[in-house]
Amino acid sequence: MTGTLSERTWSPRTHPVPAAGLLLAVAVVGVGVTVAALATSDAAPRDQVAEIATTLAYVVPYALVGAFLVARRPDLPFGWLLSGCAAVVAVGLAVASQSYAALSRGADSPLLEYGCLLATVQFLPVAVQGLVNVRFPSGRVTSRFGRVLNRLLVAGIALGLAGGLLGDWSLDLDRVDGTTTTIGNPLTSGTVVGEAAMLLTAAIPLVILVGIVAGLRIVRLAWKATGVERDQLRWRAYGVVLSLALFPLAATETLPLAVNLADGLLFTVTLVIPILRYRLWAIDNVIRRSAAYLLVTVLVAGIFAASAAGVTALQGERVGLVTAAVVAALVFGPALRRSQHLVDEFFYGHRSDPHRALRDLSRRLDAVAAPGEVLKTVVTAVADSLRLPYVAIERPGDGSVLAQHGKRKPADVIGDVIGDAGTDAGTDAGTDVNADAGGGTNAGADADADADADADADVDADADVDADAGADTELGRWPLMSQGTPVGILVAAPRAGESTLDARDRAVLADLARQAGAAVHAEALTVDLVASRQRLVEAREEERRKLRRDLHDGLGPLLTGIGLNLDALRTRLTAGDGDPLALLARAKDASSQAIADLRTVVYSLRPPALDDLGVVGAITAHVRRMADGSTVDVAVESDHDLPPLPAAVEVALFRIAVEGVTNVVRHAGARACRIRLDVADGNAVVEVVDDGPSGLPWAPGVGTVAMRERVSELGGTLEIGPTEAGGRLRAVFPLAAAPRAEPPRTEPPQAGPPRAETKA
Structure with missing residues (x-):
């Protein structure tokens, strides 16, 4: 009595690829028949023709995206909703358009008049958006609020279709021979049933309103979510907001074809982007591989439709269809290769072109x-x-x-809510639709939950993130x-x-x-x-520091002692012959000059103030002496105490600051000069700015060349030149490769640059 698994009834969920192909084929044939009918029906009413043509803007993207999702994830309801809607609408529009065309050519049949009523399906693409939004992103209706919206949508769709197919409609149709005839519903025309059914069409605006509420639910979920969940939901939320912006145009029937095309593309694109970018249903890799075929399908379909319409208008329907088929066949191969190349480069870069x-x-x-x-x-x-x-x-x-x-x-994935749900997700969703259509078997499941709790449940259930996905x-x-x-x-x-x-x-x-x-x-x-150059410069500076210390602590005191001894000798010989006094005076002058020369050498090796006062204090003391008697107001700034710096960097900062201030005092014509020292991001920085006239010519001199050489030795950079506010000098020295050493602080405080001495 019971058969084996292989003997069971064929199911679309167990054979998704044939089902997807069948639905896509039905939609494509329906679109082709509709386009052909519209192209050959010269006398069809313009408003009906326009409505049918604008609805095709939904059918094409719905059919392509829906068939793809059905083939790859049959357990999810989204593909079935999109492809099923595209197939139903395409068939309905095909029958309606052919009926209009036949009646306009003089045919007279109640069946053709009723076929015109199948144009009622034009509201289904908008209704399906609401069904998708109420299930996004998990594919299931997970809250009481969502179930209420789902029931309203299903009931509204059923009532709207019933009203359109059973209502007492009438329409004036212009025929080819110039006459006008009135067509209506042959089943219910002039009956109470027809008048009552007309009232059911009020459900169509209700479906649109509920669909808007379902879209706003997506916006709220995206607003409340954080992290990956928000990234995954925000694209659908963007689509909802943009669709709402188009709603006034749709309500006033302004540019209907452009509005419907924009709305259909917004819906499908903002549904596909989370799949592609955030691995929403773990099929983004498949999308990359199939995008070329989707592109070429759209292109060839467009070429076929355009060729059929153009040639049919000139040579007739049969010649037009044959010509369009030949053109599409010739274009398909090159278009597929070009599409594959573009898609491969978009997703994989230059992988195919090493x-x-x-x-x-x-x-x-x-x-x-x-x-x-x-x-x-x-x-x-x-x-x-x-x-x-x-x-x-x-x-x-x-x-x-x-x-x-x-x-x-x-x-970034929306988690295994969908992957783990497997077939159950789609089964549950399908059960919701069927149950709701029959009266709703899930009523009262969450009777005590309020809307806020439902929204929170949506966030928790629909946006569960698998942290270990990667x-x-x-x-x-x-x-x-x-x-x-x-x-x-x-x-x-x-x-x-x-x-x-x-x-x-x-x-x-x-x-x-x-x-x-x-x-x-x-x-x-x-x-x-x-690094080695910095080490060499550092070694040189360390040697100079040692030489300065040896000269200062050894030769300096020795020469000072000579001078003291000569002073004592002169005192003892004061009462004697004057000639020895003159000799001793010259000896004293020579020793004083030797001491002055020694101090000059010591200062040239390394300014002693660097060891006594630190780099900031040394620069401050030196520029203060330079500014004495000058009209330039010089200030030294530093946000914090500088850390111990390499000896070479200290000398470079000092020399460049002094040279910069010297140039300002001598050449800039400035009233104020600011020196700023800082250590940030592994670099030591000295900056000298002034408010001198920026129009004065800048000619690099010996000082500028010396500064550039000093900066280059330490691997740094130097910027010098005029600005709108005045002159600016900025030197940057990297510290990463230079060892830091605390310089000794043992020298006496009187050490400093050479000064003119007064003879005793």
């Missing part, structure tokens, strides 16, 4: 001007060339990240080699919806890694060179 990816990487590397930017340029170029979400370069051995583009994080993705790694030595590891993550990189991706990444290896090695050598 030479272009290599040229792009080479071009970007050639444009790198500053040291330290090569690694960042490599990862950015690789990510852009292949549309990868994460690319990094790791250090061989310890795996530390040297540069990266993008972030490693779990994939745990199974496999990172690809390729060694970066130069002269047989590993200099880095190129790391790449697969795209959203993919668990691993395919063979073509790996081949291109291997080629890019081979080319990038030499650039990474050159970058490492450049960094080492800059």
